[in-house]
Amino acid sequence: MRILYCISSLFNSAGMERIITAKANALSQMGHEVIIVTAEQRNRPIFFPLLPSVTHRDIAINYTENKSFFAKLVNYPFKRRKHEKAITKILLEVKPDICISTMGNEFLFLWKIKDGSKKLLEVHFSKGYRLMYQRNFLWRIIDFYRSKQEERKAAKYDKFVVLTHEDKQHWKGLNNITVIPNFVTSPTVDLNSLHISKENILIAVGRLTYQKGFDRLIAACSLIKEELEGWNICIYGNGELKQKLESQIRKNYLSDIIRIYPATNRIDLVYKKSKCLLFSSRFEGLPMVLIEALSYGIPSIAFSCPCGPRDVIQDNRNGVLVQDGDIIAFSKAIKKFINDESLQEKLSRGAKDSSAFFTKKNIIKQWNHLFEDLCK
The missing domain is CATH 3.40.50.2000 (Glycogen Phosphorylase B;)
Known part of the structure; x- marks a missing residue:
């Protein structure tokens, strides 16, 4: 054909x-x-x-x-x-x-x-x-x-x-x-050793645009700066809002925690060492990053924006769904995740299990x- x-x-x-x-x-x-x-x-x-x-x-x-x-x-x-x-x-x-x-x-x-x-x-x-x-x-x-x-x-x-x-x-x-x-193409990752090489890294992936809502992510992190000590938040993407987002990071004294990196076509290497995806979009179709993260056993903390997150994330099984736009609830979800290793393990296994459909x-x-x- x-x-x-x-x-x-x-x-x-x-x-x-x-x-x-x-x-x-x-x-x-x-x-x-x-x-x-x-x-x-x-x-x-x-x-x-x-x-x-x-x-x-x-x-x-x-x-x-x-x-x-x-x-x-x-x-x-x-x-x-x-x-x-x-x-x-x-x-x-x-x-x-x-x-x-x-x-x-x-x-x-x-x-x-x-x-x-x-x-x-x-x-x-x-x-x-x-x-x-x-x-x-x-x-x-x-x-x-x-x-x-x-x-x-x-x-x-x-x-x-x-x-x-x-x-x-x-x-x-x-x-x-x-x-x-x-x-997504399933990665060659051993489920039983998912956390062996993982670091205290939370990732966000996407173009640096209004749609992707990274300003909302930064605002949420500014509410829990002390709790994020020892963790790195890595944003991967290019776009017109880079300078504005970097300014927001500096103004909130988050430069030691949040860093913006260029887009990469080897995002798989990033997934393999990360523990959670932070998804802050205002609207989507079906975000590739959500289902890619699942295949690496990475749960997501996501705003329930239209459309996609509600089709992918089963709350408290393979990730956490937060009411769209609720910055405080988003920050609380991050705080709970980074402070609870048993929750990290539970959501990680749920993510890997639910990736089979995609x-x-x-x-x-x-x-x-x-x-x-x-x-x-």
Whole structure:
């Protein structure tokens, strides 16, 4: 079967790029022919390695190359037409059986291209995520319109795949919707020796953006500075808020406890020596870091934001769920975890046990069945 993915780019270290790369590699290993088409790679290196058997083509639309909002607005219609023309040409040339949009700009027109392929839409954010940004009134009107537009367009695809059952409930009225979560590759870690090489490290992973809520994490840690003595909190990620977050760390006298490190494509080495994941996002789709942590026997302390944490974390079994935005409760959960070794062991084993559902074998099997059903 020939499968074509459309995604904006593959240079970021974010969860969507990670899972699309991993799925492409896994499907290719099963014998499928996989092509990934990007629109804004701009000669930047692919962050997560692709197998040689996976074809990558960049069509250089570059929606974001203009700095100013006005320039982007003026150029958008031209770039949109160029994008549709380029994708149409590739589809007619490649003749895929399945064509998948990851809800980039191609999502607005991919469904209507008459090339004979089945059109799938997969979304990696929760419904209405744009409205969760604290933007001005004009932007909120635009975001509301775009959210409604997404709902109308999603209905036009042969199949619409979301990551969580929680998010599925938000897309009411769509009869083409199904749920397939992300997967992780199980690490080669001996469950019986999980804590032998682990250190007093709490980790947080993600882009340094408003969405990821690291300001909330720092605020929670500022309430328990004394209790955190002897522990290190390591944040791994890149992004526009780095200086602001580092300033917040300094102002709260947490520089000896919290450090920010660049994103790494060897996050497995970080997981292997850490005891807990601190998850502070304001909104998500299905966070890769949560299910990756499970596979390493790492429990999470997480805000119950939309969507993902409630689908992954079973409170007090494989992690701790905190009411979204409750900074005090988050700090208390951290304090309880670091002071209770029996709790650490219990949650660690629960995390490893519950990771079985998110194995690559299980999830890729679901994708394969979906493709086969559509192409009957």
